[in-house]
Amino acid sequence: MRIALTVWNGRIAPVFDVAGTVRLVEQHGDNITEDQLVSFSHNNGMISRVAALLEQRIDVLVCGAVSRPVHRMLADSGIKVHSFVSGDTEEVLEALLTGSLEEKPFWMPGCGMGRNRQGCGRGAGNSRRGRNRGFRPGKKEV
Amino acid sequence: MSGRNLSLLGLPNLVFPDYQNLYRSIYAILLTGGREESMDSTKAILESISDGVFTVDSNWKITSFNRAAEEITGISRREAIGRECSEVFRSSMCEAACALRESMSTGKQVRCRAGYIVDSEGVRIPVSVSTAVLRDENGKVLGGAETFRDLSEIENLQNQLQGRYRVGDLVSRSSAMQKVFTLIPAVASSPTTVLIQGETGTGKEVLARAIHSCGSRKDEPFIAVNCGALPDALLESELFGYRRGAFTGATGNREGKFLAAGAGTIFLDEIADVSSAMQVKLLRVLQEKIVTPLGSNETIPLNARIICATNRDLASLVQSGEFRQDLFYRINVVRLEIPPLRERPEDIPQLLDVLLEKHSFAQGVDVKKYDAQILPLLMGYSWPGNVRELENFVERAIVLSTGHKISIRDLPVEILPRRNKSLSVSTTTTMRGAKADTERQMIFAALENNRFNRTAAALELGIHKTTLYRRIKALGIPLPESDGRS
Incomplete structure (x- = not known):
């Protein structure tokens, strides 16, 4: 399995669309057979980013926030995307390999409500900005 | 701690009536986390403004987050406070052009830096940010303050003014097409292979041309090849070219389309219809x-960008073994789907305007308007031939129209309401039956033209209204509950 994690300052980069560095990891069984950092140019468009991941034959991408068009493009390309993930890169990688990445410590803020229903990379459905958002000031939080 | 004399350097101008109160609010919230009761009034001021405001400590952790910040980001204060600001704000500037970092390193304020944030639903929200440093009395940096403004409304207005709803010859207001429009600039600036999927007549080639004309290749050739229209051998010689003597009749060298496209774009339409052998090539x-x-044994590098299109579902063709999986992955790097016209009827008024303008100019006539009553019929029709069918309808209607606008009488029978369609279908083979059918159609058309006002319809038909009543009854013509008299 080839894994890409967008990284910045030792943590998962906040926004995939403009991420500058990707950590590429190849896992065979219990062993990590490849671990390297690859740079994206900040000037590269989002299409080039997706194309670069496809060139690297990535199976799984772990990243922070990602805009919907890019998410769709990644998903259409057959890459499994774990988006809106935050945290220390090593801890995130370990969580991915042990199957605990979906746990709360790795959620980005704002992904706490309805995470499995919509938004935060879980399939946004038809909701549009300004409607049906996870948090509304003035409402009591659950 | 609240009694310390602090100085705030260079907080940017905000659209706010009392800056001193705002500054005081930020000091207080930074230092106390907004817990002290004495700060209630100043907190209220911060809460009332429409700009998002947050502060960070020297470790980039959020220390305060006002109500507007919650509204714009969709993140609650409780979730935001204590988290890394980049993971809360999630802006396009965080990594390479963080305004707050710049303020904290230079001590100077940054004003109105534009970028976008990505909210929890993956929506990009355009924002303008301004930042300043928060220092204590000794000049020690305590953290920073950032204000940000949601520019979505302004951007929408700008887009409308700049004709966002039109890219090249593509016209659409539908949200599905807006998603495609959003991608066009990014797709155009990249050399990546693009796959366009959409039903026949949706405008796949128009989209390909828009991508070509928005990018750096716009001054280079755009060459379209319909792969489904040519037999294998011909398609191969068309695309790859040939050298003299390659086959019987090859009396000279010929450059193929791939090379003729130079550094431009080659558009391969109906890619799903090529043979297995051609797929390998x-x-x-x-x-x-x-x-x-x-x-030839010579290999020539390809500089052209390739855009493929099909009206078939390539993924299912791969599953059924009709299309090579490896080729599918090569061309499916970026996939754009054009929804059929029946799924975006809201586009029909604008398309009508554009097509009427285009064809009335081409035909040298002045038919640029249409009766409002035809719009619901056009929007309710399924348009199996999509925009191409709509364009054909407009072209035909302009030719047939006798006035300066297209009216209900110019509509083809398949677009007319169902009751009219049933009237048009002849179910008889006898002369008497055919005559009744024709009479029925004429009477119904006259009634519709006159909004079912029977006196006006009789006048149009040149018969007395009593005769009309009698014929309506005899022919069993259905009438609406409300008519031109009501």
């Missing part, structure tokens, strides 16, 4: 980026 071109003309 195309795969090689896409993989190696080289072209070998027929009858």
Whole structure:
């Protein structure tokens, strides 16, 4: 399995669309057979980013926030995307390999409500900005 | 701690009536986390403004987050406070052009830096940010303050003014097409292979041309090839070219379309219809980026960008073994789907305007308007031939129209309401039956033209209204509950 994690300052980069560095990891069984950092140019468009991941034959991408068009493009390309993930890169990688990445410590803020229903990379459905958002000031939080 | 004399350096101008109160609010909230009761009034001021405001400590952790910040980001204060600001704010500037970092390193304020944030639903929200440093009395940096403004409304207005709803010859207001429009600039600036999927007549080639004309290749050739229209051997010589003697009749060298496209774009339409053998050849071109003309050993590098299109579902063709999986992955790097016209009827008024303008100019006539009553019929029709069918309808209607606008009488029978369609279908083979059918159609058309006002319809038909009543009854013509008299 080839894994890409967008990284910045030792943590998962906040926004995939403009991420500058990707950590590429190849896992065979219990062993990590490849671990390297690859740079994206900040000037590269989002299409080039997706194309670069496809060139690297990535199976799984772990990243922070990602805009919907890019998410769709990644998903259409057959890459499994774990988006809106935050945290220390090593801890995130370990969580991915042990199957605990979906746990709360790795959620980005704002992904706490309805995470499995919509938004935060879980399939946004038809909701549009300004409607049906996870948090509304003035409402009591659950 | 609240009694310390602090100085705030260079907080940017905000659209706010009392800056001193705002500054005080930020000091207080930074230092106390907004817990002290004495700060209630100043907190209220911060809460009332429409700009998002947050502060960070020297470790980039959020220390305060006002109500507007919650509204714009969709993140609650409780979730935001204590988290890394980049993971809360998630802006396009965080990594490479963080305004707050710049303020904290230079001590100077940054004003109105534009970028976008990505909210929890993956929506990009355009924002303008301004930042300042928060220091204590000794000049020690305590953290920073950032204000940000949601520019979505302004951007929408700008887009409308700049004709966002039109890219090249593509016109659409539908949200599905807006998603495609959003991608066009990014797709255009990249050399990546693009796959366009959509039903026949949706405008796949128009989209390909829009991508071509929005990018750096716009001054280079755009060459379209319909792969489904040519037999294998001909398609191969068309695409790859040939050298003299390559086959019987090849009396000279000919450059193929791949090379003729130069550094431009080659558009391969109906890619799903190429044979298995041709799929292998195309795969090689896409993989190696080289072209070998027929009858030659020479390999020539391919500079053109390839855009493929099909009206079939390539993924299911791959599953059924009709299309090569490796070629599919090569061309499916970026996929754009054009929804059929029946799924975006809201586009029909604008398309009508554009097509009427285009064809009335081309035909040298002045038919640029249409009766409002035809719009619901056009919007309710399924348009199996999509925009191409709509364009054909407009062209035909302009030719047939006798006035300066298209009216209900110019509509083809398949667009007219169902009751009219049933009237038009002749169910008889006798002369008497055919005559009744024709009479029925004429009477119904006259009634519709006159909004079912029977006196006006009789006048149009040149018969007395009593005769009309009698014929309506005899022919069993259905009438609406409300008519031109009501």
